[in-house]
Amino acid sequence: MSDSSGRLTRRLRRLRSGSGVRNLVRETKLSSHDFIQPLFIVENEADAGPIESMPGVERHTLSTLGGAVHRIVESGVGAVLLFGIPKTKDPFGKIAAAKNGIVPRAIRACLDAESDLVVISDVCLCSFTDHGHCGIVEGEQIDNDASIERLSEIAVAHAEAGAGWVAPSAMMDGMVGAIRSGLDDARLEQTGILSYAVKYASSFYGPFREAADCAPQFSDRRTYQMDPANAAQAVAEAELDLQEGADMLMVKPGMPYLDVIAKVKAKFPEVPLAAYQVSGEYAMIQAASQNGWIDRKAAILESLIGIKRAGADMIITYWATQAAQWLGDS
Numbered sequence: 001m002s003d004s005s006g007r008l009t010r011r012l013r014r015l016r017s018g019s020g021v022r023n024l025v026r027e028t029k030l031s032s033h034d035f036i037q038p039l040f041i042v043e044n045e046a047d048a049g050p051i052e053s054m055p056g057v058e059r060h061t062l063s064t065l066g067g068a069v070h071r072i073v074e075s076g077v078g079a080v081l082l083f084g085i086p087k088t089k090d091p092f093g094k095i096a097a098a099k100n101g102i103v104p105r106a107i108r109a110c111l112d113a114e115s116d117l118v119v120i121s122d123v124c125l126c127s128f129t130d131h132g133h134c135g136i137v138e139g140e141q142i143d144n145d146a147s148i149e150r151l152s153e154i155a156v157a158h159a160e161a162g163a164g165w166v167a168p169s170a171m172m173d174g175m176v177g178a179i180r181s182g183l184d185d186a187r188l189e190q191t192g193i194l195s196y197a198v199k200y201a202s203s204f205y206g207p208f209r210e211a212a213d214c215a216p217q218f219s220d221r222r223t224y225q226m227d228p229a230n231a232a233q234a235v236a237e238a239e240l241d242l243q244e245g246a247d248m249l250m251v252k253p254g255m256p257y258l259d260v261i262a263k264v265k266a267k268f269p270e271v272p273l274a275a276y277q278v279s280g281e282y283a284m285i286q287a288a289s290q291n292g293w294i295d296r297k298a299a300i301l302e303s304l305i306g307i308k309r310a311g312a313d314m315i316i317t318y319w320a321t322q323a324a325q326w327l328g329d330s
């Protein structure tokens, strides 16, 4: 903008003239408290170790989990999201609701290691069913209402083991309401629900399916996960989950859906919003930096600040511990 004599009246570069002033005027700040570290725990010890498509991420056993949790907490990260991979699977994912299954045992191991840790458990069927779908199937259809009953049983098993938060990710209609009723009936009214309210049928989940051993064996997940082309429907999904009793909401993935994060936050500013920076987002930056094509640390921190600037209050990221170590603000 300039005045009548053509002189510039507003020079925004003054606000960027040195790191001191840039620090003062920075609108968005990352903190180690923003992050949630996802963890994979295998029941079969032979399946533990590095995940090829996610360099730097490994699958833990119950015996290595405690050490991992100590390192996470030491970095300043206070929350984990647990995914269990069982030894055996069946068409109905019955084992997912077993009180002594891999996830309840992992929850107890985390709390034994760090009693103040916020333990969030992923509640779904896809790692527990032999067909790899997130619900119970009838022929090649997903039976929504049978699935939400099972999801509710799983959530109760996790909460009874001590999970403070359950995170249903199956994208079944009514799943949050079924889980809230199941928890309340079991006198677990203090257990919170972080709903994967807005989860897209994304091609960025590829590496995760190797990690969690949950690739669908037939068809795909487009009859339940959202169409990447839709944003108005994201608000409807979020609204329904809030009506059913969700305490916190999630948008997944992160970077390709920043507009959706902004839209959901604008519509429900009072509701804590998480974003999941998924395995494909992780793998892209890791692969590019391994080839020397990108500055790894700068790209990771920029990807995280972008997600937070869009409106996420918290970020589920495989770099949680790493980023917290860099920030050093715990």
Ligand SMILES: [Zn+2]
Binding pocket: 124, 125, 126, 127, 133, 134, 169, 170
């Ligand atoms: Zn699933």
